[in-house]
Amino acid sequence: MPKGVEPSSSVSSLSAPPRQAQLLWSLTTAGAVRGLCLAREKGWLLVRDENDWLYLLDRNGERQGQVRAPKELTACACAEDASAFVTAGRDGDLWWLAPDLMPRWQRALGPRIEALAVDPLGQYVAAADTGGGLSLFTRKGRLVWKVQTPRGLRHLAFAAEAPFLIGCADFGLVACFDAAGRMVWRDGLVAHVGSLAVNGDGSTIALACFSDGLYRYAVKDARPRRQALPDPCHLAVLSYDGRLVLATGLSTRLVLLDAHGHVRGEHRLEAPPVAVALSPLADRAVAAMANGRVECLKWR
Secondary structure (H helix, E strand, O other): OOOOOEEOOOOOOOOOOOEEEEEEEEEEOOOOEEEEEEEOOOOEEEEEEOOOEEEEEOOOOOEEEEEEOOOOEEEEEEOOOOOOEEEEEOOOEEEEEOOOOOEEEEEEOOOOEEEEEEOOOOOEEEEEEOOOEEEEEEOOOOEEEEEEOOOOOOEEEEOOOOOEEEEEOOEOOEEEEEOOOOEEEEEOOOOEOOEEEEOOOOOOEEEEOEOOOEEEEEOOEEEEEEEOOOOOEOEEEEOOOOOEEEEEOOOOEEEEEEOOOOEEEEEEOOOOEEEEEEOOOOOEEEEEEOOOEEEEEEEO
């Protein structure tokens, strides 16, 4: 076990059976889903597929916009209030999109962009490229700062209530940056990372680490705490307060867990998910599958 990791108690089950999820709506895209992002405050969803189509859906699953990108997309992100959407391409292009998905500006960063994050109010976008560059732009496209990281970051997330940006590589690095781009702390995590999630105040940073389960950090605490899960964890997302986590491995099973590892809800999909999202109160979840099906679920 890596130095500093505190093992959690073993995963236990509640005496009551876990709640089952109810399907609210579904969508089938033109190709395999490659990513999605949820504007949690408004409940809108941006989905991208392998054919570089972008789909904008409201909380009822109704399409509010659809557009095809001119180049291959590698990432997407959105503001919590759905005031802004951002996409990135294989050739290092960064696009800021308005709520109608029409581009407002474009910047060329050079290397392929691997990860994006938009702050909750849609004022800034952070972009990480394969060359290890991490850049911050304003909503008008002005570069605020650019720093170099030890490894190329694959996942990025802002803390909504704290001026911090969290980033991690797929292996060997997780780091916290302040508003000026300074690295507040870093950890050489010895685990592969499938996803990164941060709760509202930054007190919980959750990394999905496959057979290692979850690794938890905080913006003010770089010490990792490991939480074992019932299955290997490929993807994990948090409720706004961080008390609940929606996790999935390489199977079709979604599980909603509390901080003690108790299973609060579960659902079986028709195929393994490639992306998941969770509403602030954890009453709704979205799962996208490689076969192009997107499902919105509500816990009973």
